[in-house]
Amino acid sequence: MKSFFLNIDIFLCLLIFCCLYRALRGPTVFDRMIAVGAIGTKTLIILVLIGFIFGRVDMFIDISIVYALLNFLGTLAAAKYFEGKGEF
Amino acid sequence: MPNLPDFASLPANDIAAIILICGGVFFFFTATLGLLRFPDLYTRMHATGKGDTLAVLLILSGAICHHGLNLNSGKLLLIAVFIFIANPTGTHALGRAAYRCGLRPWSRRTTAPGQKEPESGRTPAAGPGEEEQA
Numbered sequence: 752m753k754s755f756f757l758n759i760d761i762f763l764c765l766l767i768f769c770c771l772y773r774a775l776r777g778p779t780v781f782d783r784m785i786a787v788g789a790i791g792t793k794t795l796i797i798l799v800l801i802g803f804i805f806g807r808v809d810m811f812i813d814i815s816i817v818y819a820l821l822n823f824l825g826t827l828a829a830a831k832y833f834e835g836k837g838e839f
Numbered sequence: 840m841p842n843l844p845d846f847a848s849l850p851a852n853d854i855a856a857i858i859l860i861c862g863g864v865f866f867f868f869t870a871t872l873g874l875l876r877f878p879d880l881y882t883r884m885h886a887t888g889k890g891d892t893l894a895v896l897l898i899l900s901g902a903i904c905h906h907g908l909n910l911n912s913g914k915l916l917l918i919a920v921f922i923f924i925a926n927p928t929g930t931h932a933l934g935r936a937a938y939r940c941g942l943r944p945w946s947r948r949t950t951a952p953g954q955k956e957p958e959s960g961r962t963p964a965a966g967p968g969e970e971e972q973a
Contacts, residue, residue, distance in 0.1 A: 816917065827932055
């Protein structure tokens with residue numbers, strides 16, 4: 752199962768690089784924001800699976816919870832900021 | 840993948856975990872494909888907002904199947920419920936902010952992609968081409 756989780760992690764890293772293309776090149780700032788949000792979601796899954804690989808699930812799940820909270824708060828704060836700014 | 844164990848010799852919860860995680864990775868792949876290929880912001884948001892949520896739910900369900908029921912699988916369930924609430928909320932906030940900033944939704948006839956709201960009703964057919972022609 753460890754090699755299966757490792758393969759899934761490598762594939763998710765490739766998907767993160769695909770999302771990074773949209774985050775760097777996206778025409779509006781909201782495109783960059785949804786790309787960064789998608790990268791954060793994939794990173795959360797990668798953290799959980801790395802916990803299974805290393806056998807330290809208890810520690811990595813806590814890091815993953817904090818990552819989910821920070822990702823959500825960052826998205827909300829950026830949405831409020833750019834809505835008040837009124838341009839894209 | 841040469842060093843995977845034999846599929847039939849695995850216990851039943853690991854087989855369920857493999858199936859659920861592969862489904863989740865498939866939905867991650869389709870969400871990323873939509874993020875790269877769709878023509879404007881709202882359609883990309885449609886792809887990632889739903890695909891990522893479903894993929895996270897599937898992969899964390901697979902992780903719970905692999906791990907068994909204890910405190911850590913409770914935490915995994917907590918992450919799944921939180922993502923199920925928070926990811927559509929964040930997508931909705933970004934979409935509302937973009938709409939209030941005046942970003943018009945993409946349409947094949949009237950609006951060039953990524954253009955501001957025009958003064959009159961109709962816009963010229965050829966907008967500033969900062970998008971690839973999907």
